[in-house]
Amino acid sequence: MSLLLPQSGDIPLPQPGPISEPYWQGCREGVLRFQRCLDCSAPTHTPALMCAVCASRSLVWVDSSGKGEIYSWTRVWRPVTPDFVTPYVPVIVAMEEGWFILSNLVGCEDDAVAIGLGVEVVFHSSGGADDIVLPYFQLVS
Amino acid sequence: MRTLGHPFRDVAIVGVYNTKQARVLEGHDSQSIALEAALGAIADAGLEPRDIDGVVGGIASNFLYQSRIGPAWRSMSPLGIPAVIEGAMAIACGLANNVLIATGEAGSYRQHASTAPWTRPTNEFVAAYGMFTAAEFALMARRHMHMYGTTPESMAHVAATIRNNGHVNPDAVYFGRGPFTAADVLESRMVADPFHLLDCAMTSEGGTALVLTRADRTEDTAKTPVYLLGGGTDHYGPSYQHPPVWDLGGVRRPDLIAGHVGRRAAEEAFAVAGLGPSDVDVCEFYDPFSFELIRQFEAFGFCAEGEGGDYVMSGVIEPGGRHPITTDGGTMSFSHGGASVQLFQRVIRGVQQLRGECSSAQVLTAEVAMCTGGGSGALFTDVLLLGKERP
Numbered sequence: 001m002s003l004l005l006p007q008s009g010d011i012p013l014p015q016p017g018p019i020s021e022p023y024w025q026g027c028r029e030g031v032l033r034f035q036r037c038l039d040c041s042a043p044t045h046t047p048a049l050m051c052a053v054c055a056s057r058s059l060v061w062v063d064s065s066g067k068g069e070i071y072s073w074t075r076v077w078r079p080v081t082p083d084f085v086t087p088y089v090p091v092i093v094a095m096e097e098g099w100f101i102l103s104n105l106v107g108c109e110d111d112a113v114a115i116g117l118g119v120e121v122v123f124h125s126s127g128g129a130d131d132i133v134l135p136y137f138q139l140v141s
Numbered sequence: 142m143r144t145l146g147h148p149f150r151d152v153a154i155v156g157v158y159n160t161k162q163a164r165v166l167e168g169h170d171s172q173s174i175a176l177e178a179a180l181g182a183i184a185d186a187g188l189e190p191r192d193i194d195g196v197v198g199g200i201a202s203n204f205l206y207q208s209r210i211g212p213a214w215r216s217m218s219p220l221g222i223p224a225v226i227e228g229a230m231a232i233a234c235g236l237a238n239n240v241l242i243a244t245g246e247a248g249s250y251r252q253h254a255s256t257a258p259w260t261r262p263t264n265e266f267v268a269a270y271g272m273f274t275a276a277e278f279a280l281m282a283r284r285h286m287h288m289y290g291t292t293p294e295s296m297a298h299v300a301a302t303i304r305n306n307g308h309v310n311p312d313a314v315y316f317g318r319g320p321f322t323a324a325d326v327l328e329s330r331m332v333a334d335p336f337h338l339l340d341c342a343m344t345s346e347g348g349t350a351l352v353l354t355r356a357d358r359t360e361d362t363a364k365t366p367v368y369l370l371g372g373g374t375d376h377y378g379p380s381y382q383h384p385p386v387w388d389l390g391g392v393r394r395p396d397l398i399a400g401h402v403g404r405r406a407a408e409e410a411f412a413v414a415g416l417g418p419s420d421v422d423v424c425e426f427y428d429p430f431s432f433e434l435i436r437q438f439e440a441f442g443f444c445a446e447g448e449g450g451d452y453v454m455s456g457v458i459e460p461g462g463r464h465p466i467t468t469d470g471g472t473m474s475f476s477h478g479g480a481s482v483q484l485f486q487r488v489i490r491g492v493q494q495l496r497g498e499c500s501s502a503q504v505l506t507a508e509v510a511m512c513t514g515g516g517s518g519a520l521f522t523d524v525l526l527l528g529k530e531r532p
């Protein structure tokens with residue numbers, strides 16, 4: 001067993017683009033954001049130009065509760081590059097508002113992960129040229 | 142629906158060739174090994190380079206120049222079964238008479254501290270979380286385990302079966318490395334839970350090629366022609382850039398979620414062929430990870446949803462079973478040459494099976510082969526049905 005922590009090594013960091021910048025700016029401000037369709041109210045992630053359900057271009061950024069539950073997970077022992085500390089636990093989180101996000105689980109032992117557990121977002125400043133803050137998830141007690 | 146003749150009636154596969162496959166092919170780069178593959182497939186067809194008037198794949202441009210066969214038809218399609226279908230369409234549409242599809246990779250991945258470059262995403266929403274192919278596919282497998290109780294043992298049985306096919310195949314990179322039991326797979330070190338090392342594809346180098354021709358010209362070629370009975374491709378978007386969500390749906394048919402990717406392609410292929418899963422004698426299924434074979438049997442309708450784990454344990458997938466899988470050892474034991482080579486090699490093996498020329502695990506009286514590529518973690522699956530009888 002080992003305590004899962006945010007990665008602190010020289011990992012590949014996102015380079016925000018014009019569509020995704022509001023998402024990353026939210027992370028810098030400590031808020032997880034997603035897009036919602038003004039016409040059919042469907043949520044969308046990853047950042048998009050059109051609604052995946054009704055093709056409307058009227059998407060607005062809204063704040064998420066930051067809460068959801070683990071939808072699927074894996075525990076990685078062979079790192080993608082040596083800069084990642086193992087084990088780390090990629091998770092897909094089903095957010096309360098009905099959208100999915102990929103992240104890593106932190107703040108617990110690696111064998112505490114299970115589908116269906118409640119989680120909430122936590123932010124970790126990773127720096128880099130774009131002052132990136134990454135959303136991670138931890139178990140809710 | 143279709144009222145004219147079969148779309149691929151006038152097309153035949155007449156040449157196939159794999160170069161030597163190895164962990165490292167000394168003295169080769171991707172262009173040189175692909176050229177060797179191309180010349181091998183042309184010779185296998187009993188043709189000369191000057192007979193080729195259409196090219197597909199990574200080597201296409203270089204081959205056109207080196208062989209001076211231009212001007213010729215060229216596709217930009219780079220990967221696997223879609224490239225084979227496109228080559229066949231070129232012939233069916235009268236754009237070319239003899240199409241060469243060739244690719245090869247060597248020298249691009251020899252520092253193994255990191256996972257292979259083609260396994261790693263660059264997208265801003267996954268790369269920082271340490272994602273690579275094993276983790277992507279593991280997220281799909283874990284969801285299936287949660288829904289249906291699918292076990293690591295059933296996955297390990299798939300991996301052991303495929304690796305044993307490679308163990309007895311003299312052309313496999315891991316020839317003689319077995320035999321393997323499911324227990325061996327489960328005891329190998331964990332890569333990305335639930336996948337152990339032996340549940341995963343390897344990395345290697347190699348080249349591969351095939352030649353398509355007009356069906357009315359097969360009297361001039363050397364080997365028994367093999368025909369395309371049907372095919373299809375199911376894609377949900379770019380691989381490894383978005384969360385691999387099992388329940389990711391489409392707006393046209395909500396039942397066709399990403400966890401079932403390949404179902405529509407298989408339905409279309411079977412419909413055009415006038416066949417069903419029970420008609421398939423050889424399952425040359427793509428095997429990036431053991432779980433994907435379980436998933437494919439469900440997606441293609443060989444068994445019901447959620448029953449794939451029991452299905453692969455029922456004696457059908459081994460040599461001598463009704464639906465033997467990945468008979469050369471696949472990407473786990475035969476070869477995984479890079480980003481594209483192995484995506485053609487299920488088709489190569491399917492042709493070799495229907496010709497009856499496999500030196501190991503030959504399926505006796507094979508009439509129909511189902512070849513696939515891709516997988517759920519990559520959000521695409523392609524399907525090609527091959528047969529001995531002209532459709």
Ligand SMILES: [Zn+2]
Nearest residue numbers: 037040051054
């Ligand atoms: Zn909408």
